[in-house]
Amino acid sequence: MPGNANVLQFKQITKYFPGVKALDNISFRAKAGEVLAFLGENGAGKSTLLKILNGDYRPTGGEYLINGEQRKFRNPKEAIDAGVSVIYQERQVLMNLSVAENIFSGRLPSKMLGFVDKAALYEQTRSIIQEFNLDIDPFALVKDLSIAYQQMVEIMKAYSREQLSIIAFDEPTASLCESEIESLFGIIRKLRDEGKIIIYVTHRMKEIQSIADKVAIFKDGMYVGTVIPGEVSEKEMINMMIGRDLGDIFNELERNEEIGDTVLSVEQLTTDYVKDISFSLRKGEILGFSGLVGAGRTEIVRGLIGADVMKGGQVLLEGRRIRCRSPKEAMEQGIVLVPEDRKTQGILPNLDVGGNISVATLKKYALFGDLVNSEKESEVVEKGIRDFKVKTPSRYKKILELSGGNQQKTIIARWMSTDPAILILDEPTKGIDIGAKAEFYKMICDFAKKGISVILISSELPEIIGLSDRIIVLKSGKIAGEVLREDASEEVLLSLAMLDT
Amino acid sequence: MRELLGNFKIPGDKIVLTLALVLIFVFFSMLNINFISTTNIINILLAASLTGLVAIGMTYLIIGGHIDLSAGAIVAFSGVLAGILSTNFAMPFPLVLVIILLTGAGVGVFNTIMVTKIELNPFIATLVTQSIFRGFAYILNDGRAIPIRDSAFTGFGTTRWWGIPIPVILLVALFIIFGVVLAKTTFGRNVYVVGGNKEAARLAGLNPNRIALKNYVITGVLCALGGVILAARMGSGQPAASMGLEFDAITAVILGGVSFAGGVGSMFGTVLGVLILQSFNTGLIMVNVPTFWQFVARGVLLLLALSFDFIRKKAREKKVLEDSMKKV
Numbered sequence: 001m002p003g004n005a006n007v008l009q010f011k012q013i014t015k016y017f018p019g020v021k022a023l024d025n026i027s028f029r030a031k032a033g034e035v036l037a038f039l040g041e042n043g044a045g046k047s048t049l050l051k052i053l054n055g056d057y058r059p060t061g062g063e064y065l066i067n068g069e070q071r072k073f074r075n076p077k078e079a080i081d082a083g084v085s086v087i088y089q090e091r092q093v094l095m096n097l098s099v100a101e102n103i104f105s106g107r108l109p110s111k112m113l114g115f116v117d118k119a120a121l122y123e124q125t126r127s128i129i130q131e132f133n134l135d136i137d138p139f140a141l142v143k144d145l146s147i148a149y150q151q152m153v154e155i156m157k158a159y160s161r162e163q164l165s166i167i168a169f170d171e172p173t174a175s176l177c178e179s180e181i182e183s184l185f186g187i188i189r190k191l192r193d194e195g196k197i198i199i200y201v202t203h204r205m206k207e208i209q210s211i212a213d214k215v216a217i218f219k220d221g222m223y224v225g226t227v228i229p230g231e232v233s234e235k236e237m238i239n240m241m242i243g244r245d246l247g248d249i250f251n252e253l254e255r256n257e258e259i260g261d262t263v264l265s266v267e268q269l270t271t272d273y274v275k276d277i278s279f280s281l282r283k284g285e286i287l288g289f290s291g292l293v294g295a296g297r298t299e300i301v302r303g304l305i306g307a308d309v310m311k312g313g314q315v316l317l318e319g320r321r322i323r324c325r326s327p328k329e330a331m332e333q334g335i336v337l338v339p340e341d342r343k344t345q346g347i348l349p350n351l352d353v354g355g356n357i358s359v360a361t362l363k364k365y366a367l368f369g370d371l372v373n374s375e376k377e378s379e380v381v382e383k384g385i386r387d388f389k390v391k392t393p394s395r396y397k398k399i400l401e402l403s404g405g406n407q408q409k410t411i412i413a414r415w416m417s418t419d420p421a422i423l424i425l426d427e428p429t430k431g432i433d434i435g436a437k438a439e440f441y442k443m444i445c446d447f448a449k450k451g452i453s454v455i456l457i458s459s460e461l462p463e464i465i466g467l468s469d470r471i472i473v474l475k476s477g478k479i480a481g482e483v484l485r486e487d488a489s490e491e492v493l494l495s496l497a498m499l500d501t
Numbered sequence: 502m503r504e505l506l507g508n509f510k511i512p513g514d515k516i517v518l519t520l521a522l523v524l525i526f527v528f529f530s531m532l533n534i535n536f537i538s539t540t541n542i543i544n545i546l547l548a549a550s551l552t553g554l555v556a557i558g559m560t561y562l563i564i565g566g567h568i569d570l571s572a573g574a575i576v577a578f579s580g581v582l583a584g585i586l587s588t589n590f591a592m593p594f595p596l597v598l599v600i601i602l603l604t605g606a607g608v609g610v611f612n613t614i615m616v617t618k619i620e621l622n623p624f625i626a627t628l629v630t631q632s633i634f635r636g637f638a639y640i641l642n643d644g645r646a647i648p649i650r651d652s653a654f655t656g657f658g659t660t661r662w663w664g665i666p667i668p669v670i671l672l673v674a675l676f677i678i679f680g681v682v683l684a685k686t687t688f689g690r691n692v693y694v695v696g697g698n699k700e701a702a703r704l705a706g707l708n709p710n711r712i713a714l715k716n717y718v719i720t721g722v723l724c725a726l727g728g729v730i731l732a733a734r735m736g737s738g739q740p741a742a743s744m745g746l747e748f749d750a751i752t753a754v755i756l757g758g759v760s761f762a763g764g765v766g767s768m769f770g771t772v773l774g775v776l777i778l779q780s781f782n783t784g785l786i787m788v789n790v791p792t793f794w795q796f797v798a799r800g801v802l803l804l805l806a807l808s809f810d811f812i813r814k815k816a817r818e819k820k821v822l823e824d825s826m827k828k829v
């Protein structure tokens with residue numbers, strides 16, 4: 001039976017978490033040979049449904065059927081054995097093992113006496129990597145790969161399973177660049193043509209247009225309906241998913257018209273990862289950093305705030321020479337960075353939502369030197385939750401129990417509470433739904449109007465073009481060009497980022 | 502409703518631990534009524550004063566994602582060094598105390614340097630320290646115990662105020678102080694933060710190495726203080742004293758609900774953990790359980806506590822879930 005499932009049917013699936021109804025009576029079908037996209041706001045229940053499908057969570061009520069037969073996987077392993085693979089939103093790779101061992105974990109090819117057949121392992125891994133059009137050494141350690149490649153390893157792992165009949169991707173492209181997304185789409189189309197059932201969760205309309213045959217829309221734990229992208233406009237889909245009209249997200253922004261003098265100038269910044277980077281930032285300006293993943297955008301700002309050691313060059317803040325040896329010192333100068341990888345750099349997994357927000361400011365308003373000021377803390381936390389519309393039953397909920405997008409909003413709330421003069425956002429809208437994105441863009445413009453200078457790193461071209469006053473394009477650790485708002489277009493940015501000039 | 506649930510914090514683990522403590526008392530006093538005599542209870546507390554001091558430091562370290570295996574060796578080393586300063590150099594007790602506490606702080610700094618500057622794993626680094634300082638404890642006086650004659654010194658371990666030995670009063674005071682610091686200061690809160698995710702903490706503007714330094718220094722000083730108290734109680738500095746003390750402290754801390762993975766726990770839990778462990782130990786001795794079996798019993802106690810914790814957690818999850826299904 002595995003290998004040729006034709007229909008997957010959800011019947012009245014309901015799931016409760018403490019204090020939250022994550023899924024409410026969900027019923028619909030997915031068919032083989034089609035890519036079915038899931039669309040819904042943060043916390044709508046998309047990931048939860050997938051974790052029910054692969055046996056990670058037990059549904060509180062309802063059932064699912066594969067080819068008309070009711071299945072009850074007790075854990076992801078059983079699901080995998082039955083041909084159902086779910087690639088999680090949060091990476092699950094084993095950092096200290098090689099790419100090959102990750103892909104074939106649990107089913108390493110073996111020789112006599114159970115020794116691992118290294119040659120076979122290498123060959124099999126190499127051929128998969130080739131299918132994905134990537135350049136990775138099969139025996140490289142996963143921890144040495146970029147986040148994008150780690151994500152690809154995860155996808156290859158699911159792809160390589162022989163008995164695959166249902167495969168679900170939960171926001172797989174959040175950290176991939178254009179070319180990687182293209183090779184992933186190639187693979188997905190191939191799987192689709194082989195007659196697998198494919199589920200694809202994303203917040204990006206562009207991806208829905210290019211890969212999805214049908215779109216299942218969710219809202220607040222409920223299933224709204226399934227539509228065909230060609231027949232229904234983006235606007236209508238967004239309307240179904242958030243229950244209102246968003247309008248033209250970028251053109252309706254109220255931008256800061258009075259950009260001031262230079263506040264920050266960086267001269268010949270050099271770290272282990274970038275060399276001789278110079279640029280300046282003006283008061284109330286939104287400066288975009290564009291370029292391919294790995295072009296050095298993150299590395300520049302890490303050097304700037306002292307997260308990586310600065311080996312040369314200088315930084316002038318309002319004409320004063322400053323030197324930040326740690327993110328803490330940068331923060332004291334009013335420069336903060338919202339880091340790119342939420343899981344390893346943002347979240348404090350053992351704390352609740354409140355603790356995750358207040359951590360950066362606790363010291364600032366401490367009483368008698370070091371005593372926690374709980375009143376002020378509550379104020380900051382509640383303001384953060386309110387301002388950023390974090391969907392959580394209370395500030396005492398563990399951050400790990402929030403949906404991915406709401407975790408991201410929590411982290412942003414943390415940084416904004418420090419009242420920064422210069423705000424650096426590294427891929428800030430990764431995993432945030434469209435409604436929240438629109439809110440977030442408004443907020444960035446409001447920051448600028450208040451005189452805060454913003455550096456925005458983003459791989460989403462419409463976002464960077466729509467928001468930035470000026471865009472610096474990077475290529476292989478160097479500045480490849482600078483584009484003013486009036487002149488920016490996707491073509492201009494891409495050609496600067498990719499072409500040799 | 503959601504609001505309510507979110508705020509709903511079950512104090513269950515502490516109640517269970519308190520219950521366990523009561524149970525231990527009931528059980529052993531049924532076997533031997535002397536168990537609940539004032540003398541015995543004070544004995545238990547006196548024994549707890551050493552483990553307790555170390556456990557305070559261990560609570561900070563483990564919550565912050567570190568550990569210190571050198572505690573027992575530091576206690577012994579401090580005791581012998583204090584004896585030498587007092588007896589051979591005739592230093593007044595307050596001076597001895599200050600020097601020893603500073604030495605303890607120094608050991609804390611040494612541990613921190615190994616862990617943060619040469620990035621040794623805390624287990625390994627403090628094992629190194631353990632070996633070195635146990636060695637010094639023997640070397641200082643050629644492997645012999647050093648008697649202490651200064652009555653101000655010995656009095657520090659044996660004098661009673663309102664019938665309670667000074668070490669016990671000191672322990673209670675320190676538990677309160679360090680409990681408040683852990684729960685109510687930003688330093689205390691940051692200990693939890695770095696224990697959960699060090700890199701995120703660093704990017705959030707904390708300095709994980711500074712926090713580690715403070716934790717190791719706190720532990721070093723408390724161990725040194727423990728060494729002085731032990732030497733005072735015994736009237737001599739013993740180089741072979743308190744072997745494996747760190748494991749008692751770790752056991753107590755884990756019993757009290759601190760997670761070995763870091764980031765979780767409380768000082769009140771540690772207080773209960775220390776009391777449970779110490780009264781259990783004393784009880785086993787009083788009802789004449791053979792020494793070797795005492796080890797087994799202690800292991801079983803820890804296992805029971807941890808499994809019970811697990812069962813309780815599951816039950817709680819289920820209950821909250823059912824409640825929310827009724828009302829959402």
Ligand SMILES: Nc1ncnc2c1ncn2[C@@H]1O[C@H](COP(=O)(O)OP(=O)(O)OP(=O)(O)O)[C@@H](O)[C@H]1O
Nearest residue numbers: 017022042043044045046047048401402403404405
């Ligand atoms: N392990 C958990 N414990 C408690 N609540 C949970 C847990 N996992 C998810 N939830 C809650 O269930 C709801 C649905 O979450 P889910 O992760 O499925 O959302 P999502 O649609 O994938 O959102 P996103 O686009 O942000 O990833 C949220 O309100 C979330 O807080």
Ligand SMILES: [Mg+2]
Nearest residue numbers: 047089403404
């Ligand atoms: Mg999700």
